[in-house]
Amino acid sequence: MFNFFLLILIYTGIYALMALGQNVITGYGGMLSLTQAGFFAIGSYATAILATRYGWSFWATLPVAAILSAFFGLLIGLPTLRLKGDYLAIATLGFGEIVRNVLNNWDSLTNGPMGIQKIPMITIFGFVINPYKKYAFLVILSIAVFVAYLLFQRLARSRMGRALAAVREDEIAAQSMGINVTKYKVYAFILGASVAGVAGSFQAAFTLSVSPGTYTFMVSVMVLCMVVLGGMGNFKASILGAFIIQLISYLPQLTGLTAVIPPQFKQILFGLILVIMMIWRPQGLLGRERIDYTKGGKR
């Protein structure tokens, strides 16, 4: 039971990274991106391929995963971010499907639907983190989540955070105040993508195998749900949302009712959460974080 709870916490951490990224894009930038699963997959496969084929250590693959995801974020962001928000949703959704399609079909690189197994475990100072040491993995992951949280928290108070908030509230007004709208949108997108890539890296190192079936549209919707449930524009809330959603997904196993609760139960619940939150509490559980710009921060 304790082990199971650790597992939930680990998935909370992995998804919290993605949710933080989604929050920068959707909560701060006001852009509906539906492709965290795609960047997640790119990060996972970067780690999997580099580690199994070229014997790279996890720590060396981590920045590659982040940079590669960021690059794809730029690639998909540049053409679509100049457009109205609704197109972005579809284009990013399409991108996620393309990634999965390519992973499924590019046999020579990704081993197709079979995926890649036997990914080396993380080692740190000669200490190997095998799947039995869930607590050690959790510690490393928590540090990563904490660092990401601090970075994003600082970012929200920086010039970029303010610019993004302005773009979200009124794009035309922001533009006339001299904010380069496309530039900041693309920045937000790249940041959100790269942190999802890092999450993918951790996922690969935790499960020790990757296959395209993991990176479905469901993942993107789950991440979106976390941000919406917690509260858009609030990084603490994204982490809280990640925890609640993960708890819900493992509810059948936790309560021992796997035989009674249908497997579709959690997806239906995610759908309900999105609709109900939008109608009755669009600001989420915690609501948007108010930032007092008069205190601290560079002008």
Next chain:
Amino acid sequence: MAIAEFFQHLMNGLTLGGIYALIALGYTMVYGILKFINFAHGDVLMAGAFIGLFVFDWLRGSAPSGVWTIISFFLAMIVSMGLSALLGMFIERVAYKPLRNATRLAPLLSAIGVSFILSNGAAWAFGTRSRKFNYPFDNTPIHIGEVVITPHQILILVVSLIMMIGLKLFVDRTRMGKAMRATSLDQSTAMLMGVNVNKVISLTFAIGSALAAVGGILIALDFKVYASMGTMTGLKAFVAAVLGGIGNISGAMFGGILLGILETFGVAVFGIPTGLKDTIAFGVLIIILLIRPEGLFGKVEKEKV
């Protein structure tokens, strides 16, 4: 490429495109009036296909074929259109109407939620196994010269043509159609002119959903009925709507047919592997967004402050 081969691919593309066009109409009509993408549209298609399947199997009984089978097929289609229209109106009422004055993101997120509820609800209720939709007629291919046409393809072409002409006449010639055009042009002015905007929006969802149900049944004859069938088909139909210029009814029809042809020729002529067939639509989407975001027939809208 031989002429016959060309016509063969063209025929296949046209039939696929006819279905895309029917579904694309729902996206484009809703976008034209509410300016948002109804993500749940593809799942209404799935619901329509399931309703059609159940009603058809129930009406048909054990009779192998004959006139009654064909009649019950069309009856099933009509029942499915009606029930899907109700479903569409219900979704609008519950999940979108309360959000009409909310931020732009709100209805989109709500629509994604509805889509998830519908597709997973169907998987729960009807199982994940795909079901066969029996042909109501003998589907032996007909040879015209070297070109092979199946009765199913003829059915698709005829039905989608009738639906599209019917819709065009309705929107262009009737009072309610005029109200729809007025609402899509300017909602508040239309309201001031005495148009019942709520009724128009309900009707738009009803028509779009009914057309999606027809598309769902037609596509189910070839690809079976399953809970997630609406996702990919819906996405492609959306691409078709964008290709034709979203909000433009004739554009959606043309975009659907063009996308069907592009997909068929992409695989058959340009040698794109079948596994990557689904990516063609998204490639088209990104290209069209880059070079002509308003679509082939769309008007460029200047944003006013």
